[in-house]
Amino acid sequence: MTTSGSDGHRRAHTGRRRNEEARQAILDAALRLLTTARHDGGPTVDVIAHEAGVGKQTIYRWWQSKGAVLLEALTDWSDSLVPVPDTGSLREDLCTYLAHTFRRAGEPATAAVLRTLAAEAARDPGTAELFRQFTQTRRDALHAIVRRGRERGELGPELDLDLLVDQAYGLFWYRFLLGHGPLNQETAVRLTDALTCQ
Amino acid sequence: MTTSGSDGHRRAHTGRRRNEEARQAILDAALRLLTTARHDGGPTVDVIAHEAGVGKQTIYRWWQSKGAVLLEALTDWSDSLVPVPDTGSLREDLCTYLAHTFRRAGEPATAAVLRTLAAEAARDPGTAELFRQFTQTRRDALHAIVRRGRERGELGPELDLDLLVDQAYGLFWYRFLLGHGPLNQETAVRLTDALTCQ
DNA sequence: GCGTTATCGAGACCGACAGTTCCGACAAAT
DNA sequence: ATTTGTCGGAACTGTCGGTCTCGATAACGC
Numbered sequence: 200m201t202t203s204g205s206d207g208h209r210r211a212h213t214g215r216r217r218n219e220e221a222r223q224a225i226l227d228a229a230l231r232l233l234t235t236a237r238h239d240g241g242p243t244v245d246v247i248a249h250e251a252g253v254g255k256q257t258i259y260r261w262w263q264s265k266g267a268v269l270l271e272a273l274t275d276w277s278d279s280l281v282p283v284p285d286t287g288s289l290r291e292d293l294c295t296y297l298a299h300t301f302r303r304a305g306e307p308a309t310a311a312v313l314r315t316l317a318a319e320a321a322r323d324p325g326t327a328e329l330f331r332q333f334t335q336t337r338r339d340a341l342h343a344i345v346r347r348g349r350e351r352g353e354l355g356p357e358l359d360l361d362l363l364v365d366q367a368y369g370l371f372w373y374r375f376l377l378g379h380g381p382l383n384q385e386t387a388v389r390l391t392d393a394l395t396c397q
Numbered sequence: 398m399t400t401s402g403s404d405g406h407r408r409a410h411t412g413r414r415r416n417e418e419a420r421q422a423i424l425d426a427a428l429r430l431l432t433t434a435r436h437d438g439g440p441t442v443d444v445i446a447h448e449a450g451v452g453k454q455t456i457y458r459w460w461q462s463k464g465a466v467l468l469e470a471l472t473d474w475s476d477s478l479v480p481v482p483d484t485g486s487l488r489e490d491l492c493t494y495l496a497h498t499f500r501r502a503g504e505p506a507t508a509a510v511l512r513t514l515a516a517e518a519a520r521d522p523g524t525a526e527l528f529r530q531f532t533q534t535r536r537d538a539l540h541a542i543v544r545r546g547r548e549r550g551e552l553g554p555e556l557d558l559d560l561l562v563d564q565a566y567g568l569f570w571y572r573f574l575l576g577h578g579p580l581n582q583e584t585a586v587r588l589t590d591a592l593t594c595q
Numbered sequence: 596g597c598g599t600t601a602t603c604g605a606g607a608c609c610g611a612c613a614g615t616t617c618c619g620a621c622a623a624a625t
Numbered sequence: 626a627t628t629t630g631t632c633g634g635a636a637c638t639g640t641c642g643g644t645c646t647c648g649a650t651a652a653c654g655c
Contacts, residue, residue, distance in 0.1 A: 411623080414623065443613090457614065462614085521613095
């Protein structure tokens with residue numbers, strides 16, 4: 200609608216203190232542009248700034264790079280992305296979590312975000328580190344599921360859980376980015392079977 | 398040593414026909430620059446052209462993008478990269494292949510090449526397609542190993558071999574690019590065990 | 596109250612780099 | 626002998642991440 204900012208009103212100046220509204224406007228704009236399906240690269244800094252009704256300086260004063268903005272927007276958004284189930288059954292928890300993850304990644308908006316972030320991480324070392332931290336939180340979630348399963352005796356006590364987690368997320372990212380194979384619900388089931396040695 | 402071309406002599410002009418020496422010089426320069434450890438992004442087109450003693454036009458006349466040049470250089474080079482073992486034992490073949498793959502990826506030159514190509518593929522859709530083709534040849538190699546194993550009865554006949562292959566290569570690329578976990582010889586053994594359900 | 600100070604939006608500017616276009620030279624094709 | 630396509634070299638364009646400057650504004654410290 201409006202060409203500057205998500206709405207037409209002018210933000211009040213906060214003088215010598217950081218403008219929290221501007222911060223939110225930047226993150227909102229970043230996420231909005233990130234989820235807008237495009238086939239080229241991610242949004243440019245100029246476009247984010249313009250969309251947020253903000254000067255580029257205001258972005259670079261608070262974030263170290265474009266990737267940092269995008270990743271913070273993603274992190275805020277994804278906190279409620281994929282819940283971590285705890286039903287008492289490893290196979291059920293695992294399959295639910297994987298199926299949910301695959302389904303989300305299949306949605307165009309989510310896919311665009313993840314793809315753009317991965318590309319940005321490949322370009323900028325600083326963003327790569329932030330991306331590493333983001334994936335770490337997902338690893339932790341999956342790790343918790345399999346650890347509970349092992350504590351219940353559903354997995355051998357000597358099993359390398361990190362390896363198991365990385366087999367799952369490795370397959371996910373590999374297929375998501377390269378697209379050699381599908382990421383559907385059947386894949387989730389089969390992967391669950393394979394990981395639990397059924 | 399020399400500032401233009403890998404050696405000092407001037408190439409002979411081939412008139413109206415394509416200069417094969419120039420083509421090789423470009424690919425050689427691309428690979429040489431690709432394997433040179435750098436912490437920033439890949440080599441620029443200008444540098445490749447200068448290193449090969451060639452005009453940029455000569456590059457863009459024969460390749461559609463920088464990534465296409467890099468990927469052709471990589472493909473030529475990697476044909477003899479990781480041999481496909483066939484000892485008659487699935488676990489031995491698998492473990493050998495994975496261990497070899499991991500070891501190669503640990504060498505700085507190889508690591509720089511793979512990392513740069515992955516970044517380039519993330520940036521440019523055309524290069525992404527070529528990268529997909531490259532990884533497909535590696536998938537095929539691993540697929541052949543497990544297919545032979547299944548034919549010998551070392552795997553269940555209903556197993557999804559594509560899934561198995563993608564678990565392996567997924568873990569490889571995930572750890573290679575993100576670095577959450579190691580890619581050492583023990584990892585190869587453990588992964589082999591996991592994939593063959595030992 | 597009043598000078599100081601930090602942030603704000605806006606825009607000019609810089610440097611890197613992918614990709615294009617032009618040029619004179621050259622030899623094969625015709 | 627003329628035409629044609631490539632070659633090396635270089636200037637040029639456009640995009641984009643990131644920096645710098647500027648006037649306006651209001652909180653902060655005295």
